[in-house]
Amino acid sequence: MYVILIYDVAEKRVGKMLKQCRQYLCWIQNSVFEGELSEVKLRELQHKIENLIDKKEDSVIIFSNKMGYHMSKDILGKERMSTDNFL
Amino acid sequence: MYVILIYDVAEKRVGKMLKQCRQYLCWIQNSVFEGELSEVKLRELQHKIENLIDKKEDSVIIFSNKMGYHMSKDILGKERMSTDNFL
Numbered sequence: 001m002y003v004i005l006i007y008d009v010a011e012k013r014v015g016k017m018l019k020q021c022r023q024y025l026c027w028i029q030n031s032v033f034e035g036e037l038s039e040v041k042l043r044e045l046q047h048k049i050e051n052l053i054d055k056k057e058d059s060v061i062i063f064s065n066k067m068g069y070h071m072s073k074d075i076l077g078k079e080r081m082s083t084d085n086f087l
Numbered sequence: 088m089y090v091i092l093i094y095d096v097a098e099k100r101v102g103k104m105l106k107q108c109r110q111y112l113c114w115i116q117n118s119v120f121e122g123e124l125s126e127v128k129l130r131e132l133q134h135k136i137e138n139l140i141d142k143k144e145d146s147v148i149i150f151s152n153k154m155g156y157h158m159s160k161d162i163l164g165k166e167r168m169s170t171d172n173f174l
Contacts, residue, residue: 002158004091004150004158006093006119008116008117008118009164028148029095029146029148030095030146031095032093032148046161049163050163050164053163053164055163055164055165056164056165057164057165058164058165059116059117059162059163059164059165059166060162060163060164061115061116061119061160061161061162061163062160062161062163063091063158063159063160064158064159064161065156065158065159066159067156069152069154069156070152071089071091071150071151071152071158072150072151072152072153073148073149073150074133074148074149074151075146075148075149076133076136076140076142076146076147076148076149077096077137077140077141077143077144077145077146077147078142078143078144078145078146079146
């Protein structure tokens, strides 16, 4: 299914989140990922994220579409974040 | 059409962005908005955002689906940001 994931986590967990999400999805920009995942893989990723985040501090939004309909994407402003901040 | 908007702007422009986006879309969490907009309204919002952001510093991603297919939404961790930071 088609997935868009957006995370908002404390700085100390950004590196781990990024690494984790990159194993499953394509990094679009900053804390936004997109990709195609099976239901099993999505559950696996959700489980890993739940183990990684602090549920009182962090939040992760996962949009998914079982029908696989993709969305068009427009980026206004800076095309892509520099990778300097990433591990 | 169905729209998901994610912004990443310098702190000094967050208040204006939030106010602008709220006039068109539903605020889901932090810098993420979702909603249904006509093509005309979406272009209007894009135009306003382009006038508001610093294109060298900020970036805004707009996902849209003309067919109007909505996406399921799961939130892991903190359900909703506090409104303390918002104008």
